[in-house]
Every structure is written in structure tokens, then in C-alpha cells.
Amino acid sequence: MAIQFHESDRTFHLYNDSVSYCIAVTKYGHLAGLYFGKRLRDRDGLSHLLEYSGGNQSPGFYEDGVEDPSYSLNEIRQEYPSFGHGDLRQGALVIGQKDGSRIMDFRYVTHRIYDGKPQLAGLPAVYTEEDGEAQTLEITLRDEWLQTDLILLYSIFNDYPAIARSARIECHTPEGITVLQAASACLDLPDSGYEMLELAGGWARECHMYRNPLRPGIQSVYSRRGNSSSQFNPFLALLRPEATETCGEALGFSLLYSGNYLAQADVDYRDVTRVTIGIHPDGFAWPLAEGQSFQTPEAVLVYSDEGLSGMSRAYHRLYSRRLVRGYWRDHERPILLNNWEATYFGITEEKMLNIASKARDLGVDLFVMDDGWFGTRNHDHAGLGDWYVNRDKLPQGVRGLAEKVTALGMKFGLWFEPEMVNEDSDLYRAHPDWVLRTPGRSASKTRHQWVLDFSRDDVMENLYQQMSAILGDAPVSYVKWDMNRSMSEVYSAAYPPEQQGTVYHRCILNVYALYERLHAEFPHILFESCAGGGARFDAGMLYYAPQGWTSDDTDAMERVSIQYGASVVYPLSSLGAHVSASPNHQLSRVTSIATRAATAYFGTFGYELDPNQLSAEDQAEIREQIRFIKQYRHIIHQGDLYRLENPYENNGEAAWICVSPDRSQAIAAYFRFRQHITAPLSRIRLAGLDPDADYKVSYCRNSTEPVELPFGPVGGDELMQYGLITSDSRSGIHNGIYPDREGDYLARIYLLEKL
Numbered sequence: 001m002a003i004q005f006h007e008s009d010r011t012f013h014l015y016n017d018s019v020s021y022c023i024a025v026t027k028y029g030h031l032a033g034l035y036f037g038k039r040l041r042d043r044d045g046l047s048h049l050l051e052y053s054g055g056n057q058s059p060g061f062y063e064d065g066v067e068d069p070s071y072s073l074n075e076i077r078q079e080y081p082s083f084g085h086g087d088l089r090q091g092a093l094v095i096g097q098k099d100g101s102r103i104m105d106f107r108y109v110t111h112r113i114y115d116g117k118p119q120l121a122g123l124p125a126v127y128t129e130e131d132g133e134a135q136t137l138e139i140t141l142r143d144e145w146l147q148t149d150l151i152l153l154y155s156i157f158n159d160y161p162a163i164a165r166s167a168r169i170e171c172h173t174p175e176g177i178t179v180l181q182a183a184s185a186c187l188d189l190p191d192s193g194y195e196m197l198e199l200a201g202g203w204a205r206e207c208h209m210y211r212n213p214l215r216p217g218i219q220s221v222y223s224r225r226g227n228s229s230s231q232f233n234p235f236l237a238l239l240r241p242e243a244t245e246t247c248g249e250a251l252g253f254s255l256l257y258s259g260n261y262l263a264q265a266d267v268d269y270r271d272v273t274r275v276t277i278g279i280h281p282d283g284f285a286w287p288l289a290e291g292q293s294f295q296t297p298e299a300v301l302v303y304s305d306e307g308l309s310g311m312s313r314a315y316h317r318l319y320s321r322r323l324v325r326g327y328w329r330d331h332e333r334p335i336l337l338n339n340w341e342a343t344y345f346g347i348t349e350e351k352m353l354n355i356a357s358k359a360r361d362l363g364v365d366l367f368v369m370d371d372g373w374f375g376t377r378n379h380d381h382a383g384l385g386d387w388y389v390n391r392d393k394l395p396q397g398v399r400g401l402a403e404k405v406t407a408l409g410m411k412f413g414l415w416f417e418p419e420m421v422n423e424d425s426d427l428y429r430a431h432p433d434w435v436l437r438t439p440g441r442s443a444s445k446t447r448h449q450w451v452l453d454f455s456r457d458d459v460m461e462n463l464y465q466q467m468s469a470i471l472g473d474a475p476v477s478y479v480k481w482d483m484n485r486s487m488s489e490v491y492s493a494a495y496p497p498e499q500q501g502t503v504y505h506r507c508i509l510n511v512y513a514l515y516e517r518l519h520a521e522f523p524h525i526l527f528e529s530c531a532g533g534g535a536r537f538d539a540g541m542l543y544y545a546p547q548g549w550t551s552d553d554t555d556a557m558e559r560v561s562i563q564y565g566a567s568v569v570y571p572l573s574s575l576g577a578h579v580s581a582s583p584n585h586q587l588s589r590v591t592s593i594a595t596r597a598a599t600a601y602f603g604t605f606g607y608e609l610d611p612n613q614l615s616a617e618d619q620a621e622i623r624e625q626i627r628f629i630k631q632y633r634h635i636i637h638q639g640d641l642y643r644l645e646n647p648y649e650n651n652g653e654a655a656w657i658c659v660s661p662d663r664s665q666a667i668a669a670y671f672r673f674r675q676h677i678t679a680p681l682s683r684i685r686l687a688g689l690d691p692d693a694d695y696k697v698s699y700c701r702n703s704t705e706p707v708e709l710p711f712g713p714v715g716g717d718e719l720m721q722y723g724l725i726t727s728d729s730r731s732g733i734h735n736g737i738y739p740d741r742e743g744d745y746l747a748r749i750y751l752l753e754k755l
């Protein structure tokens with residue numbers, strides 16, 4: 001890994017064994033993008049990769065009497081463009097100026113190359129543990145007229161095909177400026193032969209994969225909801241049309257941010273594709289006085305020539321090792337049971353202990369008490385904001401219950417929704433001005449709640465005091481931090497009119513700050529983020545909470561699609577996944593407890609039900625499931641994931657496999673939504689195995705009892721080239737591998753062991 005500056009043609013080359021990222025300073029000092037992709041040999045003379053041209057109708061260069069029609073910013077691939085001065089495309093930066101102008105012209109001044117990677121104050125970022133793991137390039141550009149500096153940060157890691165980027169704007173003019181848009185990264189690609197992949201959906205249907213060819217114009221994903229949203233995940237990928245899960249080129253753009261964002265691909269008339277990703281400009285305006293600066297969130301760009309799965313594995317490795325922090329990064333996550341779908345708001349100490357002691361009996365490690373334990377929270381009309389125990393429900397307090405749960409030999413966890421308030425709450429009665437609301441107008445409610453004005457430090461301080469009092473008083477090992485509605489009417493009574501454009505961003509900065517304080521004070525607490533399921537399931541959150549509640553939809557089959565999509569970026573160790581009751585509470589679908597577990601195994605495993613309500617057989621199966629997953633979860637959490645069959649395309653079949661780093665063990669899952677009679681033959685081509693080794697293949701019918709397949713050991717090459725047969729006898733193929741009539745909503749788990 002190295003970052004080279006070639007003085008002769010003023011090019012930068014950032015490279016490691018797998019990728020290169022090349023930048024040039026143009027003859028007039030603008031910063032141009034040369035290349036991002038598979039590793040190139042380092043040499044002087046890379047600047048020829050930039051195509052200069054004039055172009056009809058494109059503004060040509062003119063300055064101090066020098067006219068150069070062969071040079072137009074509109075025709076140059078740029079690193080961090082701004083609109084209006086030559087370049088007429090969508091830019092990365094917009095700065096409002098005292099005279100009303102928004103024109104900028106940043107030119108190269110200097111750069112710095114150093115070992116390691118800086119942290120970004122108050123923001124999530126990937127990190128190094130030792131300086132030798134990464135190198136950083138900081139390029140300073142200046143707009144002399146505006147007396148403003150733009151510092152672009154690029155870090156490259158030794159071991160990951162990734163570049164971390166962000167930008168900082170420093171104001172040196174006494175007149176001040178207002179940053180109206182500042183992307184985290186911009187990448188101009190020399191052609192548009194890509195398809196854009198996005199993760200989209202809605203509440204309880206998060207992270208579905210959509211893939212569409214680029215076309216001239218803009219294609220974007222975004223959030224203006226105050227959180228990163230269930231509707232679009234803050235991520236996009238560009239894939240070559242021929243790229244599949246296992247081969248071909250894929251470029252990933254992932255934003256480490258949990259608020260409003262915009263990520264887009266803009267194809268211009270030259271077929272240049274400009275990708276920008278960063279904070280959404282709508283509702284954003286950040287004034288800077290002389291001497292002040294603004295740091296953007298970080299974006300992580302990944303290149304893979306091993307298809308989409310290759311890109312995902314790069315994100316998984318980087319994010320699970322160098323974004324997730326603290327104690328829980330390197331420790332097995334506890335198997336938890338959450339009471340939400342078991343009791344909803346109907347919490348009593350007796351019920352909690354009944355559930356917890358049965359859960360303990362079955363092998364669960366952590367009991368989590370969800371919404372309803374505090375204030376007057378008997379329903380969702382009241383109580384949010386009042387984070388003190390409801391003694392009618394828990395006469396001995398949280399501590400009393402937590403101590404009893406701990407005495408059972410389990411850990412205890414608690415639900416909070418710190419950013420919200422109900423009108424019917426002591427907090428709101430005491431501080432009606434603590435709600436986000438435009439003056440003189442009413443504020444919309446969602447789920448009968450308002451959003452607290454987290455841009456205010458006094459609000460954040462209040463929540464810190466309330467939460468730390470509870471967490472310091474009782475043996476709490478886990479916190480589920482929820483955020484159950486989008487933000488609207490965003491206006492803060494605490495700030496003057498010219499600061500209102502800072503409120504969205506300040507809110508999320510204070511969420512990060514509160515996480516940081518609690519994390520520092522309670523380093524062993526495992527945080528799980530949640531926002532009505534996956535409305536804040538993003539890379540930024542992973543810096544504070546190593547796992548997130550992937551979706552409020554706990555139906556096993558719906559979850560296949562959700563987890564399949566989420567795994568495009570996020571490591572399986574971050575996907576909260578639970579077995580819930582059947583019929584399912586969201587969809588009334590009936591599935592076996594084996595099918596439900598098979599999906600949930602491929603995340604951070606747990607339960608979301610009352611085990612006392614289950615049959616003796618299901619209880620016994622839970623005991624086996626926990627024993628089983630503890631034996632194999634290291635492959636799922638530390639191994640490599642290969643997605644094999646896409647649930648959106650394959651007629652209701654889906655499959656994936658996790659392979660241990662040394663390829664000696666693997667665990668695969670095959671899901672079939674509907675059984676068909678006299679169906680086509682089916683098989684799944686596995687991936688990631690050692691082609692030269694033989695594997696013992698077993699399948700688990702009820703998800704826990706491995707039965708060796710009747711044909712003995714199989715070659716890794718056969719399993720990857722021909723595939724693993726999944727046809728069953730109802731298809732008319734009586735090869736005797738699988739039992740008859742396995743039915744709809746089938747999940748099979750396969751275990752592979754190298755001989």
C-alpha cells in the first residue's frame with residue numbers, strides 16, 4: 001500500500017494490492033479524477049488518463065486575458081466539482097456568499113501524505129489500530145477570491161479494496177460563508193456502462209435490491225426524513241451489466257451517516273458518470289464565520305472485480321473490523337430474547353420473569369425488556385420522554401427486575417427511544433419548547449409522538465442524565481435504541497433564523513454524541529440500533545451500535561429478501577434477526593420454527609416471542625437451535641458470505657453460503673417459498689469452497705440435526721461447478737436425498753466440512 005505523488009505530471013496514485021485511485025492536478029490547478037479500479041502499476045505519466053476537451057456549448061477557460069478553448073471544466077472529470085464556473089453539471093459543493101454569488105473556483109495549493117487515518121470529530125469513521133494499516137492523503141485547494149480552503153481527505157487501507165473519503169471546508173474570510181451542499185465524495189467515471197443497484201423499500205420491507213441500467217440524466221436515492229430511512233439505504237453500487245454475484249466489476253458507495261442524504265449517479269452527454277454521495281442539500285445550510293470549518297461525513301468507496309459478493313465481502317471485513325468498535329467487536333454476541341411481540345405494552349414483573357426464566361431454561365443469554373416499562377407507557381399515546389420506571393408494572397424498579405434476571409444467570413437489556421416525546425408526558429409538560437416545530441404552526445404526529453429537538457445540547461443533556469441514571473443503577477448489559485418516526489417541521493426554538501439549516505445535522509450529531517458518552521461510561525453495554533426496524537440501518541450507526549434491528553418484519557420468508565439485500569453492505573454480525581411466533585404478527589403467515597430459525601441464524605440470532613406459549617416440541621427445538629447456532633455462528637459472523645440465489649428473481653427460491661476463512665467449514669441456507677409438483681430440477685451452485693478438497697455435506701431438516709447426504713463426500717469443484725442438488729421427490733425426482741412433502745416455506749440448512 002502506498003500513496004505516491006508524481007511531481008513531473010502532478011498526479012497522485014493511491015494503491016494497495018487490489019485497487020488504484022488516481023488523481024491529477026490539471027494545468028490550471030483544478031483537481032481531476034483519473035481512475036478508480038483494479039490496481040495499476042505505479043509510474044510517472046498517469047495524467048494521460050484524463051481526457052481534456054473544449055466541447056461545443058461548454059464554457060471554455062478564460063482568466064487574466066488567457067483564453068483556452070481546449071479546456072472546459074464541464075468536460076473534465078473532477079474530484080470535487082462545483083456548479084456554475086465552467087462545470088454545468090451537478091456539483092459536490094455549493095457555498096452561499098455574502099454578495100449572493102454561489103460561484104467557486106478551488107485550485108490546488110498543497111498536500112500532505114501521512115501514515116494512519118484521522119478520526120472525524122463527532123462523526124463515525126473507519127479507523128486504524130496501527131498507523132501502518134492505512135495511509136492518508138490530504139489535498140488542500142483554495143478559492144483565493146473567497147478566502148476559503150477545501151481539504152479533501154483520502155485514506156487507503158493495506159488490506160481492503162476501499163478508499164475512505166471526506167471533505168472539510170475552512171472559512172478564512174471575515175465576511176463568512178454558508179455551506180449549502182458538501183458531498184462526502186464525488187467520482188467521475190469515464191463511461192456509463194453500468195447498472196445502478198440500490199437498496200429500497202419501506203417500513204417492514206427494507207433493503208430490497210433494485211438494479212437498473214444507467215441512462216442519461218440523474219438516478220438517485222435519498223432521505224429527507226431525518227434518519228437514513230427505510231425507503232432507501234444510504235448506499236449505491238454501480239455494476240457492469242455483465243457483472244454477477246461472483247464475477248465482474250462492481251463499485252460501492254456507502255455513506256457513514258444516519259441523517260438526510262443524497263446519493264446519485266448523473267450521466268452527462270459524454271457518457272461520463274458522476275457519482276456523488278453526502279448530506280442532502282435540502283434543509284441544509286451551515287454558516288461559517290472566519291476561522292470556522294465544516295467537516296462532511298465519510299463515504300467508503302469499494303472496488304471489486306469479483307462481482308457484487310466480492311464488494312460485499314470487502315464491506316463486511318472492513319466494517320466488522322474497522323468500523324464497529326469496542327468490546328463487542330471481538331466477542332460473540334449474546335443470544336437474546338426480546339419481549340416485544342410476546343407482551344407488547346403489557347409488561348409486569350411477573351410476566352417478564354416468567355418469560356426470562358423459561359428463556360434461560362432454553363439457553364438464551366440475554367433477556368431484553370422492550371417498550372412499555374417507563375412513565376405512563378401503557379400504550380403508544382403516552383410516556384415517551386419519561387425514562388423512569390413505572391412502579392405499577394415493576395414495583396422493584398428496573399434494578400429489582402434486572403437483578404432477578406441476572407440471578408437466573410442471564411444478562412439484562414432495556415429499550416429506549418431517546419429522541420422522542422409524547423404530548424402526554426412529564427417531559428413535554430415541563431418543556432413544550434423542546435419539540436421540533438415551526439413557530440406558529442402545529443407539528444405533525446406519527447405514532448402519537450413528536451420528535452425532540454436534539455439539536456439542543458440541553459435536550460441531549462437531559463436524555464443523557466435520564467439514561468445514565470437507569471444504566472448506572474441497574475445491571476444492564478444491552479440497550480436497544482429506537483427511533484420510531486421520520487422528522488418533520490424541523491425548526492429549533494433554540495437557534496436564530498440563519499442557523500435553522502443546521503438543525504437536521506445538529507440533531508444527528510447530538511445522537512452520535514449521546515451514544516459516545518454512554519459508550520464511554522458503559523463500555524460493556526451492547527447497543528443495538530433500531531428505527532421502527534431498519535429506518536436507521538446504516539454504516540454510521542455501526543460505529544456506535546455493532547448491531548441493528550434489521551426490520552420490524554419478523555416473518556421468516558419476508559426476512560429472506562430483507563437480509564439478502566442488507567447483506568450487500570452490512571456484515572451478518574450486524575443484522576438483528578429473531579425467531580418470532582407463528583402465525584407471524586405482521587403477516588399471519590404460518591411457518592415452522594425450523595424455517596424461522598434458518599433465516600434468523602444468518603444475523604445476530606435471537607427470539608421475539610413468549611416461550612411459555614410454545615409446545616413442548618418447539619421448546620425442545622429452541623434448546624437445540626441455540627446449541628446449534630453457538631457451534632456454527634463463528635462461520636456466519638467471521639466467515640465470507642456468498643449470495644447464491646436471489647429471492648427477487650428466482651421464482652421464490654433463495655440461497656446463500658458462509659465459508660470459514662480457511663475454507664474448511666461452511667454453512668449454507670436454501671429457501672423455497674412454494675413447493676411445486678413435477679417441478680424443474682433445481683440445484684444451487686455453491687461458492688467460496690476449496691475446489692481441490694472434498695467436503696462432507698449434511699443437511700438439517702429441522703435446522704438442528706445434520707444428516708449426511710447419502711452420496712458421500714463431494715468435491716468442492718463439483719459443488720461449485722455443477723452445484724448442490726435441491727430437487728426433491730415431489731418434483732418427480734426420486735433420488736431419495738430429501739423427504740417427500742417438505743411443503744411451502746421450506747428452509748434447509750447445509751453444513752459442509754472439508755475432509
Ligand code: GLA
Binds near residue numbers: 482
Ligand atoms: C419499534 C421497534 C420494535 C419495538 C417497538 C416498540 O417498532 O422496531 O422492535 O421495539 O418499536 O414500540
